[in-house]
Amino acid sequence: MSNSTHLPSREELLDVLRASVHEVFSSTVTTFKQAAQVSQQGEIAVALEDENGVRVTASIDLEASVSFKGSLAGSVVVRCSAQGAMDIARGLLMLDATTSLAVPEIEDALGECANMVSGVLKRRALDPRGTFELGLPEIRRVPKAIGKPGGMLVYQLSEGVVSMELWLDESP
């Protein structure tokens, strides 16, 4: 039996993910220092190059995901080091680097970040007619290794790292 659903290519997915991340962060935070290279596969750590071209590995400490369901099903996942999560939360709330935030505030901010990226992705690329359903943000403090097809973009923040990921379920 042939599968009639056209799955976008990895490049197409990464392009829409990149555009969605850009839209969300250009209007809410300004903490992105540089966009690092695309990693092939996600695990519980991400690798990126520092300013001297040295490959460094950053641990992933916190993960927020929002699922989507329609002609395609999957999740938008935002995974951060502890520092990166704090940086994103401060950025969204427009707080300076000296302000410390409580864990629930950081988790909520990361969830909202996943929510906004998934919304833009849905509206812009996956679901222009608006028939997809988005789930509520889910937070995991013990991230799991990724086993699904999709793509990820790793960004260096002013402090820490964030990995923006799109996972598609095998069958919708």
Added chain:
Amino acid sequence: MAKVLIVDDSATMRKIIMRVLRQAELKVEDVLEAGNGIEGLAALGKAPDIGLILSDVNMPQMNGLEFVKKVREAHPKEKLPMVMITTEGGEAMVQQAMSNGANGYVTKPFTPESIRTALAGFIG
């Protein structure tokens, strides 16, 4: 000067909306917060002088589409404007919100300009 109710399950988003309301220099007298439609209805019951509601769509327990419908059972569109602030903004969702009684909508992420434009007719 209007009393505004912000309904969103994310405390971060409620703070962002409050900041943008200040930046947009809208005539807001007071801001009340709720985390879902049920809390929103309770807040409205306690503060009947609320003059504008800004509501998220995707929320637990009672989502924004149900919430707007419930509010309209007692408060007509002309008396109490409701603007949806949503991440989705798909055609089907917007049509549903409008037919349930919303006066307008803004998509996230938003700028002070888009908020100002969307709310200009309701608060000065």
